[in-house]
Amino acid sequence: MSNHQPPKLPLKLFRFYCSDDRLEELEGDLYEVYNEHIREKGPRFAKLFYWWIVIRSFRSFALKRTKMKDNKANTSLTFLRHNLMIAWRNLLKNKSIAAINVLGLAIGVGSFLAILSIVSFELSFNTQIPEKDKVYRIYSSFTGSFTSLNKGVAVPIGPYVEETFSGLDEVAYFHTFWAQVDVIEPSEKKKEFEGQGGFIIASPSYFKVIDQYQWLAGSPEESLDEPFKVVLTTKQAQKYFGKISWLDMIGRELIYRDSLNLTVSGIVKMPDYNTDFEFTDFISHATIDKSWLKDRFGGSEWGNTNSSSQLWVRLNKNTNKVDVMLQLEDLEKHVAEQTEDTDWVQSYQLQPLSEMHFDPEIGIFDNGRNPAHMPTLTVLSVVALAILLIAIFNFVNLETAQSTSKSKEVGVRKVLGSPRSQLVGRFLTESILISLFAVVLAIPIAHYGFVYFEEFLPEGVALDYGNPFFWMVLALLAFLVGLIAGIYPAWVISSFRPVRALRPGAGSNNPGGSLIRKTLILFQFLFSQLLIVGTLAIAWQISFMLDKDLGFKEDGIIYFYTPYYESYNKSELIKNYLDEVPEVMDYALQSTPPVQSGYSTSTVKYQSEKGEVVTSAHQKTGDTTYLRFYDIKLLAGRNLLPNDSLPELLINETFMRDLGFNDPREAVGATFEYSKKKHKAVGVVEDFHFRSLHHPIEPMLYQYREELRCIALKVKGDQIEKTIDNLTDKWREVYPDNPLTVYFMDETVERFYETERRASKLASAATGVAILISCLGLFGLISFTIVQKSKELGIRKVLGASIMQISTILSKEFIFLIVIAFVVSTPISYYVIDKWMEDFAYQTEISWWIYVVGGLASMLIALISISAKVWKASGSNPIESLRYE
Incomplete structure (x- = not known):
């Protein structure tokens, strides 16, 4: 077949x-x-x-x-278990090196983790509000004789925009508000909550524009549509009423400032994400016209702008920003028609919701969270990354420096047939294990960092231990840091040839290239010097600002405000009481202290021989004791006297020069228009700083007024606490429902430079971290250098070299690196400091020695770091290094 x-x-x-x-x-x-x-x-x-x-x-x-x-x-699995076991044994065998590796990485990772938490926290605000890209704030801008920005608008503008603008889905206008709150219990007893803030008087559409709330009782359509209604957040509701059901809270009564009776009409839950809209009590806007709120928020003045009056809009999907800006131009024309003031121009701008949290010039809300500073966040991010890289560089240096001890292991494994991939895996396992230990240690380091910077941190920043995502990020960070830090040493060590690896002294001859290691150390020196010089410059400028003569007396002065909504007769009782207190050496009445963060300006017109002069002047108000109390020097003329027929003013030197006078005596008697009235300058005072040193001294006028509510006291230094205690007792008799808040003048001045103090503390901490990590890196490099030159050192000792000569040989390489870092860092630090100083109208002189100190400090730190190791190597027995030759 x-x-x-x-x-x-x-x-x-x-x-x-x-x-x-x-x-x-x-x-x-x-x-x-x-x-x-x-x-x-x-x-x-x-x-x-x-x-x-x-x-x-x-x-x-x-x-x-x-x-x-x-x-x-x-x-x-067996291979992984084997690698872990070998890595663990190797760490136990080399405890000191392992501890340095773990500590160096832990400091770097901890600093990175802490700064990353701060930056990510600030960047997370308002990002999850629904349709946030369509939400804008309308704010005011003033140009002309009066130039500034104001986050608010005049009261009539909100209803006008709502009625006349097109292309808007919703318009919300509200006023920020604060008050004492009384809760009426079913037993008709009252619970009092003093000094409550975070309230707004809002139109019903607020909850549609800022659509971030979950309604648990009531509705956004009805809860704010009638007068005398209030909506509460869950946290605030439980604060007032305790833990009862939300429905049982509806209809309960609250009293704001003793006489504003409101009924709870809704309960809302705040979102879980970070938001700047942290208001707790939402009072219906219709309440204004039916209550005493009308006197404060019910005005019809188109030219009266208050930062507490907010206006927000939500654009519809077919409208863009340009469309609204064109309508704002029409609004500007309408406002100009309603006002008689022609010396300044009021315009309106749109601020996207995404920019509000990062705009320090406009701010967020009155008495609310402070804006984040985006340049600071950028610098923080760079510092965090740089510190992490320094820690990784140290690990690389230490691992390559220890390559000698691992060369024989590599040689034996290669002879037995291990491929290079297995050797890389073996050493990467060890580096990832070290990174894991470092990340675990980094958690308390980051936590301590938050404690150290607690006074400067925004409220809410913390390590989120309860979030599983936090632990996932830590695990990923441990893996990535271990991988990045270990890949280069693992690749270098695994590249040893078996014949050379098994030879005595193998690995000491340029493993991985000394150029790379020197470059990494050079980067550390460079970064350390930049931080040292920057820290010195910031501290020098802060010291200059705090020590500079402001032109008035500030020591031993305290001040406080009496409630503006209370009868002025009560303020008179407090003032009369001060006459009876022996510890009070003097007191003065004023609208505000001489120096403050806020300011008030007004347009002044003066008819000179050359024509009309129009300028904007800052306003100060007080009694006739103001000059004597603050020791302000009068250059010409006399002090103020009460005068109703022709109101009198004092002006400062800068104002005098703006009016065209060079001699203070010539300015005395000049009359000009201010607040639509004729005023007479009866005296010229010496310029003093009434704002921070970020700003130059500007024109200022001082006027007399009665019934002022800010009282300043001059008290003997050792009697301040006793005086405050006595004053508190009297205060409780007069204002039983209001706490006494006392301010210290010197602390007020210091608060102007809170940002600089924060930067100084941050720079100091970053400098310490960078120096500490750099010291660890130097230890690694000097260890490698000593091993590399062990035979050279032995021969030199045999030939009679002294310990000093050997120390010089080992140290000169590092001195050379420091000199290079100094040459590179000096122009960089000079440029950075010069740019930072531009923010101050008054600057200290940064001397050349600050830059030299930075270089010398780096050199001293390096020598201290390596001295012990160099001394030990210099004193070692040369036979140990020459026995194999």
Whole structure:
């Protein structure tokens, strides 16, 4: 019988499980079996038997393949377990090096983690508010004789925009508010909550523009549509009423400032994400016209702008920013028609919701959270990354420096057949294990950092231990840091040739290239010097600002405000009481202290021989004791006297020069228009700083007024606490429902430079961290250098070299690196400091010695870091290093 061709074998399936040679062998065997069965059993049986063998073979190959995979998986687990065990033994064997590695990485990772938490916290605000890209704030801008920005608008503008603007889905206007709150209990007793803030008097559409709330009781359509209604957040509601059901809170009564009775009409839950809209009590806007709120928030003055009056809009999907800006131009024309003032121009701008949290010039809300400073966040991010890189560089240096001790392990493993990939895996396992320990240690370091900077941190910044994502990020960070830090040393160490690796002293001859290690150390020196010089410059400028003569007396002065909504007769009682207190040497009445963060300006017109002079002047108000109390020097003229026929003013030197006078005596008697009335300058006072030193001294006028509510006291230094205690007792008699808040004048001045103090403390901490990590890196590099030059040092000692000479040989390389870092860092630090100083109208002189101190400090730190190791190497027995020659 002739041979028959068997069915075609499904080659694609079998090639997945066996090689081409084995496939050809299988095809030959099947060919013979097929022809044999054709002869004996016939073609039909032969085909069935053929396919039975094919299926059995396929199953056999598949089982074999699966078994091989299982064996391979078991081998991988065994290999990982083996690497972990060897890594752990190696860490225990080299405890000091392991501790330095872990500590260096932990400091770097902890600093990175803390700064990353701050930056991510600030960047997270308002990002999850629905349709945030369509939400804008309308704010005011003033140009002309009066130039400034104001986050608010005049009261009538909100309803006008709501009625006339097109392309807007919603318009919300509200006023920020604060008050004492009384809760009426069912037993008709009252619970009092003093000094409550975070309230707004809002139009109903507020909850549609800022759509971040979950309604648990009431509704956004009805809860604020009538007068004398208030909506509460869940936290505030529980604060007032305790833990009762939300529905039971509806209808309860609250009293704001003794006489504003409101009924709870809704309960809302705040979102879980970070938001600047942290208001707690939402009072219906309709309440204004029906209550005493009308006197404060119900005005119809188009030219009266208050930062507490907010206006927000939500654009519809077919409207863009340009469309609204065109309508704002029409609004400006309308406002100009409603006002008579022609010396300044009031315009309106749109601020996207996404920019509000980062705009320090406009601010967020009155008495609310302070804006974040985006340049500071950028600097923080760079510092965090730089510190982390320094820590990683240290790890690289220390690992390559220890390559000698691992060279024999590499040689033995390669001789026994280990591929390079397994060697890289072995050393990466060790670096990731070190990184894991470092990340665990970094958590308390970051926590302590938050405690150290607690006074400067924004409220809410913390490590989120309860968030699973936080631990996932830590795990990923441990893996990435270990991978990045360990990949280069692992690759270098695994590249040793077996013959050289097993030779005595192997690994000491340029493993991985000394240029890279020197570059990394140079970067550390450079960064350290920049931080040292920057820290010195900031501290120098802060000291200059705090010590500079402001032009008035500030020591031993305290001040406080009496409640503006209380009868002035009560203020008179407090003032009369001060006459009876022997510890009070003097007191003065004023609208505000001489120096403050806020300011009030007004347009002044003066008709000179050359024409009309229009300028903007800051306003100060007080009684006739103001000059004597603050020891402000009067250059010409006399002090103020009460005068109703022709109001009198005092002006400062800058104002005098703006009016065209050079001699203070010439300015005395000048009359000009101020607040639509004629005023007479009866005296010129010496310039004093009434704002921070960020600003130059500007024109200022001082006027007399009665019924002022800010009282300043001059008290003997050792009697301040006693005076405050006595005053508090009297205060409680007069104002039982209001706490006494006392301010210290010197602390008020210091608060102007809170940002600089924060920067100084941050720079000092970053400098300390960078120096500490750099010291660890120097230890690694000097360890490597000593091993590399051990035979050279031995020979030099045999030939009679002294310890000082050997120390010089080992140290000169680092001195050279410091000199290079100094040359590179000096122009960089000069440029950065010069740009930072531009923010101050009055600057201290940064002397050349600050830059020299930065270089010398780096040199001293380096020498101290390496001195112990160099001294030990200099005193070692030369026989130990020469015994193999």
